[in-house]
Amino acid sequence: MTIVATTPYDDQKPGTSGLRKKVPHFQQPNYVHNFIQSIFDSLEGFEGKTLVIGGDGRFYNREVVQIALKMAAANGFGRVLVGQGGLLSTPAASNVIRKYGAFGGIILSASHNPGGPTEDFGIKYNIGNGGPAPERITEAIYARTKEIEDYKILEAPDVDIDTIGTTDLGGMTVEVIDPVADYAELMETLFDFPAIRAMFAGGFRMAFDAMSAATGPYATEILEHRLGAAAGTVRNGIPLPDFGGHHPDPNLVYAKALYDEMMGPDAPDFGAASDGDGDRNLIIGRDIFITPSDSLAMLAANAHLAPGYAAGLAGIARSMPTSAAADRVAEKLGVGMYETPTGWKFFGNLLDAGLATICGEESAGTGSNHVREKDGLWAVLLWLNILAVRKEPAKAIAEAHWREYGRNYYARHDYEGIDTDAANGLVEALRAKLPDLPGTKVGPLTVAAADDFAYLDPVDGSTSSHQGIRILFEGGSRVVFRLSGTGTSGATLRVYIEAYEPPDGNLGLEVPDALADLIAAAETLAQIKERTGRTEPDVIT
Template sequence: MLTQPISGMKPGTSGLRKKVTDFQRPHYLANFVQSIFNAVRPADGFAGKTLVLGGDGRFFNAEAAQLILKMAAANGFARVLVGQGAILSTPAASCVIRRHGAFGGIILSASHNPGGPEGDFGIKFNAANGGPAPEAMTEAMYAASQTLTEYHVLEAPDVDLTRLGPTALGAMTVEVISPVDDYVALMASLFDFPALRALFAGGFRLRFDAMHAVTGPYARAIFEEALGAPAGTVMNGTPLPDFGGHHPDPNLVHAHELLALMMGPDAPDLGAASDGDGDRNLIIGRGIFISPSDSLAMLAANAHLAPAYAQGISGIARSMPTSGAADRVAAALGVPVYETPTGWKFFGNLLDAGRVTICGEESAGTGSHHVREKDGIWAVLLWLSILARRGQSVQQIAQEHWFTYGRNYYTRHDYEEIDAAAAAQLMAGLRARLPALPGATVAGRLVATADDFSYLDPVDGSQSKQQGLRVVLADGSRIVYRLSGTGTAGATLRVYIEQYEPDAARLDLPVQEALAPLIAAAESLADIRALTGRTEPSVIT
């Protein structure tokens, strides 16, 4: 099919995300899919190769899957493994790629972004290791999209994706697989399911909010069926194309129903949630929210309590904006810690090389070497394993952790859908002022360093520049500014504020109160109000 380049097809931190209406434009989806195939095609083509396909079930998921199947056939793939109903959570897709030795996979998701006809859609390619395409590969996709003149698609009826088993599509085989079976088997190999069944049999109560997104079937299969948690443990468990009209982002704003329950008089022992495609997680104990940065640190400190990690961990990796809480755990364990740019793809080389076992990001993603994606249900299962072995509450575990390591007070302020030009001006202005900041004072504290974070991959030597502006104070406190790569309208400015507190008498302060002077300084330093017109953040986590 003849076509011509379409502008703006540059993948962000996790693929290409745009409005549904963009993907519905003539040739738009086909152009990007062909750009993927052109960028990753081996010298001998796709003959004999297997592709994995699935998504989070959001609006346009089914239509996109049918087109991709016909294009895979026309481009010479031998087989496509596709989740029943074109469904696969992002960690499950990574699991299937690795378990079946696939060439790679296409995942249809805009993660935690809203769905529906006026919502967002996304598509990304995961490589043979199960992880998101590295930067060199996404740059090749973008370059291919700029010169594209044709795409290949097989003229054929749609494939019945409701029926398990193989179907011929031209010379290619489409094999419809259970979306959950491979993933459940992997989780059973990592965790002591009999011990977790005993935990629930003893009266332990979990409430898991699937947010009408993809994890509903996975959560029911694991928590309610395999582990014996009571029916109703999984709330909002039916996946819907528009996520029930809600925003499937597991934070304290969008998971307010779960938060209210966990802060109430009859709260369960553990509250958890996952997002649109199942790779993020929210952890709330009875009366206490565990920030993603703290959750990473606590999981790393206690991972040995689960069978898969009983021999210890080789290292920890965290994204640069994530708090330094995990660094203190790594030091205590005597293992290395790696600071990477935001985006799970940067963890792939470290995991493949065996340098790290546990990874995490402040944006509610944690995972390990079992797949090459962050994994929401895995994080909940590891928390359950820790709770079962230690016999303590979430709050007791958190307080003991802070008493042992100190507490990194931490918050993220998001300014969503601000004018893109204003956001660029803000970042450029602040970047220009960075060299003059060391030696100055911010919030009454001396600035030690200020830079634009760059990362040199210790495995392959690749370098990534301009990954976030850092202002580090002499006492170790930090303010970090970066523009998010996951939005689809305007720009999202994210400001991260962190302060380490070693004093055991000051470990229970309200987070925003503890950080108030730094929060005010962060707004003033970047002229946020003047340049964006915003008087407060859209979301605070």
């Protein structure tokens, strides 16, 4: 074991998903070492315990796995479980941590961001429940990165991480595990594999785009090998360091080929995709795109059809900007509904306390209490379970859901690279208006309530304020304004627009038409054009 002198970097503040930078930034001298040592220095009681290491296979993944292994040995861990080839999807890593009672895990991923020699890389720490480290730990890590003077590492040859088995590394056991086996076994306990298998045997066709990312081996093993889907059901199924040049974000821009196929004349029965590290999902039925907000509601309404959820749900949780479609499901089921700030970490307390069973975000993340991360393939399998039991296409299930609960038409408008002062001024002006808005009319709409969202965690009593400005209109529609990210390129203003149509209303509108009055109201209330100079959003999702 060697102690190496180092000097701090001033930019190692982890976000909600760890530390993310470009690969060349991570390749600076001691940059990775400093951050990993700061993680270990911020933890207590791990001597002799188990650590999990794995990542999404992007460029620089293998090199950082070796550094992390040698530093774990030098810092006193007793055992490391590492995915074969350094691969573990984020939900699979969460499962391994939980299944084997590990102290925690280091996950190497930049999620849905591009990969390659000049693209993105990331490191995050997950705690013993399998979920992302809470802020008290990430703040301690950041504080340590600013004062670190040395790091510990074992001087040893690289470990063979491509062969399943056990080796010794300076007295620490390194166990290379099949990255897929434990996850696939967990999925078999949750879903009716025989029913799904029978559906595929009956001619059901599916297209799954793994985007040359981490989910490929998981989807191939489960969909094609265990469930009997036709060979070739999984496209782009081999993880590549640069994701094959793809942008591994499962949305209608980067998975457009899949969308076009699903809208075409000979479309498969069902289409889906997952992202770089396997925690996001895209759901497309034949001739219908299911928004993430609607998918959350529909999965919650039908979850009892899967064996793992047959006993019912304890509750449902969604991030505040996610549409209220799931709220109506919770109300009918008579279970708790929790509206949290954006960030998966806020769901962890609810799941650990048994208050929620299923959670979701408008940004394509859905999951349940089976792990403590969002889980793309889990959402796809729950959809398949529902399709197999109901024996109806996804479009029919969606339309029946709207007829029962009503429809929440929904879109997100992103204005990127706005001048930071202008963006802050827009938000401050909106905040100043809030007390006087209720009861006022904006075009044909009447404001019912307006606030700056604050969250009181029902488990630990912590509070999070200024999480987004909500303007709610009579009839159940709303507009939400949030700033996301500031820096040299300015700020991003996100405007979430949601129009509720009751079950006896017009459920077949085009989304822009359904939202037209709300889009106009958002412009009027926030003075977007006047304050930012922007006449339209950069991105609409």
